[in-house]
Amino acid sequence: MKYVIVGCxxxxxxxAEAFDHAGHDxxxxxxxxxxxxxxxxxxxxxxxxxxxxxEDVLRRAGAEGADVFxxxxxxxxxxxxxxxxxxxxxxxxxxxxxxNDPVRAAAYADLGIAxxxxxxMQADAVLGFLGFGSTGMPAVIAAVPHVHQEx
Amino acid sequence: MFVLVVGGxxxxxxxxxxxxESGHEVVLMEKDxxxxxxxxxxxxxxxxxQDGCEGKFLRMAGANRADIVAAVTGDDEDxxxxxxxxxxxxxxxxxxxxxxxxxxxxxxxxxGVDELISPTRMALGxxxxxxxxxxxxxxxxxxxxxxxxxxxxxxxxxAVGKSPSDIVVPEGCSLFAVVRDGVATPLRPDTIxxxxxxxxxxGRADCEVALHEQLIGSIDEEPATA
Numbered sequence: 001m002k003y004v005i006v007g008c009x010x011x012x013x014x015x016a017e018a019f020d021h022a023g024h025d026x027x028x029x030x031x032x033x034x035x036x037x038x039x040x041x042x043x044x045x046x047x048x049x050x051x052x053x054x055e056d057v058l059r060r061a062g063a064e065g066a067d068v069f070x071x072x073x074x075x076x077x078x079x080x081x082x083x084x085x086x087x088x089x090x091x092x093x094x095x096x097x098x099x100n101d102p103v104r105a106a107a108y109a110d111l112g113i114a115x116x117x118x119x120x121m122q123a124d125a126v127l128g129f130l131g132f133g134s135t136g137m138p139a140v141i142a143a144v145p146h147v148h149q150e151x
Numbered sequence: 152m153f154v155l156v157v158g159g160x161x162x163x164x165x166x167x168x169x170x171x172e173s174g175h176e177v178v179l180m181e182k183d184x185x186x187x188x189x190x191x192x193x194x195x196x197x198x199x200x201q202d203g204c205e206g207k208f209l210r211m212a213g214a215n216r217a218d219i220v221a222a223v224t225g226d227d228e229d230x231x232x233x234x235x236x237x238x239x240x241x242x243x244x245x246x247x248x249x250x251x252x253x254x255x256x257x258x259x260x261x262x263g264v265d266e267l268i269s270p271t272r273m274a275l276g277x278x279x280x281x282x283x284x285x286x287x288x289x290x291x292x293x294x295x296x297x298x299x300x301x302x303x304x305x306x307x308x309x310a311v312g313k314s315p316s317d318i319v320v321p322e323g324c325s326l327f328a329v330v331r332d333g334v335a336t337p338l339r340p341d342t343i344x345x346x347x348x349x350x351x352x353x354g355r356a357d358c359e360v361a362l363h364e365q366l367i368g369s370i371d372e373e374p375a376t377a
Contacts, residue, residue, distance in 0.1 A: 055258070
């Protein structure tokens with residue numbers, strides 16, 4: 001399996017390590033090479049400095065046709081765009097975008113993008129721990145089969 | 152017409168100013184408070200000093216009743232999200248996005264942005280028009296990946312001496328006019344093309360190579376003049 005991770009923060013690096021450890025082909029993209037310090041020394045995958053929303057950069061790095069594409073940068077919009085580039089242009093199998101604004105996350109979930117919302121996940125975790133009901137907002141949504149609305 | 156402009160940089164500012172002067176109702180969103188205050192001083196209280204990428208603030212600025220949303224920030228990803236949120240969440244009939252990376256044009260159109268403004272593409276077009284090359288010139292991009300192309304014929308171009316019916320154009324492509332000595336005329340079946348003619352064609356971007364070969368000549372030849 002080929003995994004592409006855009007954004008080598010704590011979550012991105014942890015996932016890269018796990019996929020690599022499990023023997024998969026991993027590509028990590030970040031605009032800062034310093035971010036790659038988070039990867040373990042024994043990381044065998046590919047780490048590439050570049051803009052993960054740029055189709056050319058992703059294509060050159062070999063992201064085309066990847067099985068899984070994870071957009072995990074700190075910018076909601078960057079993640080949304082990277083995930084859509086991956087799905088529309090690079091024919092990846094599955095794409096997930098981290099969107100921390102719950103309203104935007106819900107709106108994009110409606111558009112068929114699998115979203116991951118840290119805000120909701122953490123709020124729900126705390127609410128659950130304290131015995132409150134959840135926020136009722138989606139945190140992780142499985143992508144519905146992608147259907148174009150036009151054409 | 153109610154227009155919501157997102158992004159108070161140079162483009163957003165002048166766009167808003169022009170729209171107000173032509174009598175439209177305009178709201179401008181600019182998340183930088185200092186910049187927003189500056190614009191208020193100059194144009195009046197038509198600025199919402201919030202991030203136009205957030206659904207909550209888009210609603211506050213009136214996205215649900217906007218006729219047009221123009222996303223003209225300096226970041227492509229922001230402009231895409233503003234347009235998608237406007238279109239799918241607020242049912243805005245017409246969305247316009249500024250696109251800086253020409254590579255993103257296809258994607259934006261594909262994802263439902265109605266109109267694109269591409270400063271990079273425009274500058275590139277102007278530069279190409281000033282350089283005497285015998286490449287194809289992109290005059291305008293239309294919807295559905297169609298574009299208007301100009302081909303200037305050289306002395307050794309295969310199309311010289313032929314009439315339009317003798318030229319095999321790629322499918323989905325059509326030649327419609329010729330500019331000769333600064334005069335534009337429609338291409339007629341009996342028009343004989345000459346050196347120096349500018350043939351205007353309309354077609355899909357991926358027909359370019361074939362069109363180039365039919366009209367100007369094989370692409371890998373070194374240009375005779377530069």
